[in-house]
Amino acid sequence: MNQKLKWNDSKIFKGITICTILTMLAGCSYRSEASGTRTLEESIKSKNSIRENQPESGEPPSKTNIAYIVLDDSGFADLGSYGSEIKTPHLDKLAENGLRYNNFHVTPLCSPTRASLLTGRNHHTVGMGSVANFDYGPEFPNKRGSIIPAAATVAEVLSESGYNTYALGKWHLAPTSQVTPAGPYHNWPLGKGFNRFYGFLEDSADQYRPELTEDNHPIPVPDKDNYHFSEGIVDKSIQYALDNITTSPDTPFFMYMAFGAQHQPHQVPEKYIDMYDGVYDEGWDVIREQRFEKQKELGIIPESTELAPTNPGVEKWDNLSDDHKKAFIRMKQTYAGFLTHTDEQIGRFIDFLEEKGELDNTIIVFLSDNGASAIGGELGSVNQALAYNFIPEKIEDIVENIEVMGGERAGTDYPAGWGQVSNTPFKFYKNSTYAGGTHTPMIVHWPEGIKDKGGIRTQYVNVSDVTATIYDALGIDVPKKVKGIEQLPLDGTSFTYTFDDGGAKSVKKTQYFEVSGHRAIYHDGWRAVTMHKKGEPFEKDVWELYHVEKDFSEVHDLAKKEPKKLLEMKDLWQKEAEKNGVLPLSDLFLEAFANVADDSPRARRTFTYYPGMSHLSESASPAIINRSYKIDVPITYKNGDEGVLIALGNHKSGYTLYIKDNRLVYEYNVGFARYKAISEKDLTEGELDIRFEFDKTGDYAGIGSLFVNDKKVGEVEMEATLPYKTSFEGMDIGKDLLYPVSTDYEDQGEFAFTGTIEKVVFELEDNVEVAEK
Template structure:
């Protein structure tokens, strides 16, 4: 527990009510861990390393602050207690009470572009990250290559040239999915982008209990610990990095990028954190949203005259829901809240470690979310995020039957859209949109040595592209003209360091937004939003106009009242779009998963994989959706007892697997809500043989599957519906099915193939 922190005797929720009525009362009062009930006595802190002195050879370095970016994923504007929530976030409360909060901070509406802007200080289109890194749209769309251009050096690259140590942990999602292989290419991985160390995952999301982990430039196995959780693991690693650094080279500053998988689906957290919120959400999302709204006004997060947006289309009032719906939807939100409290606890552990090694005073922490809360759970919520990604409805009955599994490793959960709107209070709509719920993020800056106006709320406009220029400003660093021999683009963000001491100084006043055809422009307190219907001409978009300086929640569309201002902003968008590489626009969504650029390793028609290959992430595996293909496996069975998995892609929620059991060859396609199974009508012979599976694509998202043994057909079935966009969030194994097994037929067994596999050959027709 931080020195000087107190614990109030009231309950956490009573504490929050007190906090909402008087910010000053709670200055410096926060719980490190809401689960703890004992107060540790304060003890004098002994430095763990020699203090930095004027006589140090590295005096210049010693005077430079450390910097830490902490990024949450899919967490809404109102989710933190200091931004109006009832969710317990005491460690972030403490950072806010001893730092500065920004209530007019903006990001992009999806994750990869925000992260690219944050790490480079430049607009996402201009650096090649117009949308999520899963989508590499090829050379014809250079702003959608799923990677950061070498001309846009990252903050890690720049700081490394200025004698900083650099660490990245958690979610990366800044390299194309087809490059996420154990064999590279590595040029867009963290170490190639300026980081000395990396520990985390490369793609958009990860299971919290069994992630596909990468350490530096190598895939590693998930730790076999029944109490494992990814958020805890990355903070364990972060604390190790900090401790080693402070112990061995304390005069050298460091930069850390800590990007949690939370609060992105799958929402998974130990049961005790869910239990903390038992009964808290029984009153429903209408009541909770109204309470957050009032609290935000009391805290000064929104103006008193702000209007609360009405319920989003498709969201029912809570009192119109059935009892089954209320039971399931309450559990979803209890889990989300517990997940955030658990994440906050991990942040507290990092802050404690910084304090323990005498680095906290010299460290500036920047906390934000990459975009607003996701509505991918739709009306009912989701317990299978592969189904959610493929726009496949989930049965409320299935959800209710498994309500107790929500948050565990048995589900991959996402809350209903009604709770997503609560996260975005007071705004309308969600992540992926240009409204406040999609592009406004809480921002907290904590810098014990450098901030005087502690606990303040700032109203000035800022954007993710402004953070890194602010860092350079504070560190006295100029952007190098070249990095690794590549001429650098100018910064496009601007430092807002002056706002640390001045609540009236002006900041940058214009920023465009665009993602997958949706677009908006902000300028001097006004905002214009174009509502685009996918696959229709952009000229037919309907524009809305909001005076957000007076109407924070975008409640009154002024397009008809002020056409002159709207026209002015439309012209400004065109100017900014031309300036920053927004054109050409494309309105891809899930179909972006199906695009394979010709210059990728995935663009082959034949793949040969060998036993012992590291798991290949799904985004780099052969793309079989809406294609005819075959999988051929030459094998040797020494005797009739040789059996097991020949290959498997996916997990218990979705995927496909080919295996031998009880001498029969079996193929299963697990769609998530249906399983298509073929079992051979003959036994697989002992000795040398070739087994194979062939799929004939007969119509969109369906086809006929056949099994063969030594080229003789031994079974077939019609696969009535395949996935539309993405097969799974777990990759391809050869000779085994690691992490979560695709088939229930061997779910409790160590089912590696005990015979010999020569190779596995995919032929895409």
Template sequence: MNNRLKVLNKSPFQKLTVFASALALLSGCSYKNFTEQEVKAESIKTKSNVQYDKSKQNDGEDSAKPNIVYIVLDDSGYSDLGSYGSEIQTPNLDMLAENGLRYNNSHVTPVCSPTRAALLTGRNPHDIGMATVANFDMGPEYPNKRGRINPEAGTIAEVLKEEGYNSYALGKWHLSPSHQATPAGPYENWPLGKGFDRFYGILEDSSDQYKPELVQDNSFIDVPEKENYHFSEDIVDKANQYVTDQASISPEKPFFLYLAFGAQHQPVQVPQEYIDKYKGVYDKGWDKIRDERFNKQKELGIIPNNSVLAPLNPGVKPWDQLTNDEKRAFARLQETYAGFLTHTDEQIGRFIENLESVGELDNTMIVFLSDNGASAMGKATGSINHTLAYNDLPETINDIVENIDNFGTDKTKVEFPAGWAQVSNTPFKLYKSTMYEAGTKTPMIVYYPKAIKEKGAIRDQYVHVSDITPTVYDLAGIELPKEIKGVKQIPLHGESFSDTLSNSQAAGKDTQYYENNGQRAIYHDGWKAIALHTKGQPYENDVWQLYHLADDPTESNNLAAKYPEKLKGLQKLWDKEAKKYDVLPMTDIMGDGFLVIPSDSYRARKTFTFYPGMSLLPEGASPFIINRPYSITVPINREKSDDGVLLALGNYESGYTLYIKDNKLVYEYNVGTSVFRIEADAPVGQSTIKYEFNPTNLHKGIGSLFINGNEAGNVTIDQTHKFKISFEGLDIGRDTHYPVSPVYENEGDFDFSGELEKVVYELQ
């Protein structure tokens, strides 16, 4: 009696916790303390089995057309979710899986922008201008690599607009060329230019989670002044606002919402409490965790029982061969990654809970996926510096260990080492960017109560990301318009898999080509051929491999020598598909894609003039100064007490800054491993300050500082950035977000208090 009263007197949340814990004990599961989000996920799961009477919420009837939600993670591998074999806590995504369908043979492109373009248009990425990441605009000579979606391939937002939908995009965009991500546009490739009614998020490939370069609609905005701000939480707050506003004001209208998290992409940043959830979990190392995930995947039916676990990737040491420092640091890096994913899942749970609370969950189709496999950008040691990783500059294990207490904070921008990336990609070999399954095979969960009766089932049909939007059109009874904004539309390339929602025996896709930066593959009817390309070599010299995925899903047995005729047939099929979908011409660029400045872009100018008050200009749209002579001229008028930043690009990781403090004029160039500095007495009165850089070799040069035409100092810079200077943009007359120099890190934006006329870049 007393125990019963104790339960009855608890809050609803506490009752659910007690109930869930008792249920776990009765079912033979080990007891654990359920988090509030896990309990909410269980509550929503139970409610999803009950028909919700929407008429009680508003005076309208259920919309004949479903709401559509796409949820996309970044760089999350095949095995990272609990419902796909992981020990990481993802109760809300697992709830969607338990009440929807898991697709265990779903594929994407091996990098992010092409996947997102294919998802939003229902077409193959080459044919619509997005063959590789949007950072790389290869110019008019490469129409398949312009970093934008051609207007002939209308997005789902543009199509649904004609069907009475409101459309919202939140989070990562990365579907417009970096050089167009300026405060003055052009805007035609931003989300609103592609059919969305509202946008809130970032335009580029990745972002700091605590101080993102935020855009709302068509404007850059300041980060909200909110205690414990986090980007993932912010975009879900905004998503919930959009949904609630529509449900309150226009409940008769359906909506499309694209929720694209920056997680799990580097930098991995999350509050400490989420990291602490996994304290000690990864001390056993990546070999054992990988084995555990592999075995659980078999138990769940995610992979066939005859699957073979791929061996450790080249360069990945067995855990027991690591030093104690390496084990300690690498375990903490994985704790941080796991905490980041649990935090992301919690935000997804908040979004689902809000859908349910406004009566829209039962009339909503949710499709969840990751844009590609897990990344090996952290290399052997892991990374604490976003820019170093992108510039192929080494980081030492000593640097990693020294910063172990800063993992997840705003003081580091971490990525786990390649050994943990392979764990994320269990049971496959290699990583993101490759043509192997590790790069292209990711989870896909479809939740749609009105069409799915076999809840919690697994579907093994071959599905490609380009098939998702055609499936939505099919289910909603929507025909692709012949024209959008007066532009004739090309046909959809994807194939609807709507039959699989109700029929486990329905056919899947039989053919899909792949190509990324010169790497190629083709899938057909259970077989897959992969061309191994060496950068700079003729494509006809590529060595091809052959795998029978129907029997060998982890690509462990190369059958090229055994079945040469089968391989020849697939090679011919790749050629056919490549011609059909404008895959040619190919390029084998990698990081050097950052160095290509198309002649028709704003960034091709030789002179740039910026004025005080200009909004932050993202680095990818800033003057391109890598490996070229250039000068920066700054006319000022100051009194002896005036100080502050004249210009700054970057943050504490890397960048350059020109500032005056304590009557000293200082230029600093931070490559990430070293800081090169010039200091001189600051001028008083009307003065012209000029900085010049003259290369002496590749990634080296001499920087000189002039005051009124007289040299005031110089420095030999023996390492400049190879590909990208920073992940934070250019400020004029101040340094927003994170400071480039620690000298003024306690000065806020450190606005220049004198008169600054302009900043002029001249490039040779």
């Protein structure tokens, strides 16, 4: 089955349009000097400049550890050392004793950036043309949600060079339909070269009750007071590093620490939110101006830089109502507190390295995977499920949740106006090919190899260059084969030459960008960019041209003044796109949540689950969206038995089938309403066949019916069901782990069923039409 993508023009699905990256699989060749990427031979020659910084005693250089620290959805201007008022003292200390790069670029989306970072190659080339949630089928081999074997990760290469390798935090590099307790595991961290893993496999996680995986198996949330995921991954990173340096002191380690922060939901203990009381009362227009001036003061942007104009859809702060201001201030305080808390955890890891004498010989690369997001839209959000289903929230609901923002009940996301502040001085956001989406901070800290403490580097650098630089610095030749597979050459260009020479000319000359049809191309100080209008032919897109060497923030469009240059840039984009397998283009994004390819594990019509099975991710659960289906549960019941038969989701969205007070109940939480069917009479003791049926009556609507031994006992009309993603929490059989779906049993823990469940069987019908826009 390959579900056709079609958009339903229902009013409830209006929202901010989100973009993504699309590709077709293509081969890769060494780039020419004009494209800015050196051959391996040329790269190896540059190692001498690094080795000059090593001891001259004739002894081999001391072991060198590597640490990649990645933030999620944090903009160019969020760190103190990049102009922010947010307290980030530990990252600022890294900047003071290392190098800050102000011309560093990523893909404008998380999975592609991570794939490029870990492989040293362009994301389309390695097969990660979109986020790992989406599988567009074999017609789009570069949009299957995984890294191809011909692009070995840095963990795989370093493992062959004697490193121990550890991954922590967000993975998001395996097709999420494969996030099951039984794998397949080959795209999980341990299948991609890491010895250990602790984190989550999907795109985001609740910070207090995440869906955790350790190595290759799911684990429960630690039974620990005030557990927070950011703290948990740093605890583990310290444990892994401690075990490494204690039991194998001569073995270097590679630590990949990818925080769930700063992605929504923004969740952090209240004391961190409260430390920003009063800081944001003047609003986003003032704060943006203040950051812009501070950036000039710090020298992190050129003195000639102009502040980009306000993004479309962002209201002037002074025009907002008191309720809007009150809610938006608290949302920003929550984000700021979240970042300060994250910085504090990074500080713990850095302090550990210093205490154990490992800091000086560790190369730390810190970056954000893309610019700040605008998915919060005009009002922000207190319900992640609604935002991802294009369902706008109401200001009244947001105001009601002000006091619990940052907590378990209301993990928040700020409105686009604050996202614009995070991306100062640029325009637009994550999921666009403007600088707001692609231009992020990068700090490199390596006392043994970098002597220019606190330096700012202006050379053009792309995320694919990071791993190429690590290989160069360590003197590692990329293997021609890994696990028996011929390897693609690197696309990345080493920037070790910048460590000692701040005035060196950029070696990288060319880099393309593409996300959901939005495109851009950088070449030798110029940048052409287009924002695609969804549904329109790509050839009608209007391109803009910026001389970014002189116009840092892309303010002055020179397309009309320099038509010849624009044509040259567009032609270059086409060549790079063909070379890297970007074509054909597509402008789909969140609509693809509900797309199921024929060869997906979710393409079956029948699924059978048994009690005792591990928690199953929502992305791997039966695809019930916009179709008729049945859930059949044979049980043994005696009077007084109660509990959950099956549950998927949490208090924000999802569905649950349970027994309470001798009645059978089905409840569907659509986020803005709850639909509930309750059996008309008490259940009778004995062998019962419990069944829920959903009969589709229209797009995303239908009748839900309860049956006991084939007799209908309850019914509910469901006027609206979620169109793209049912929940951000997965499925349990015989209990409801993590957050409860229903408020009826939220004070009863997992509410495990006290009777006996034989099995749970889903049967899906064919009458499915997936939304398309």
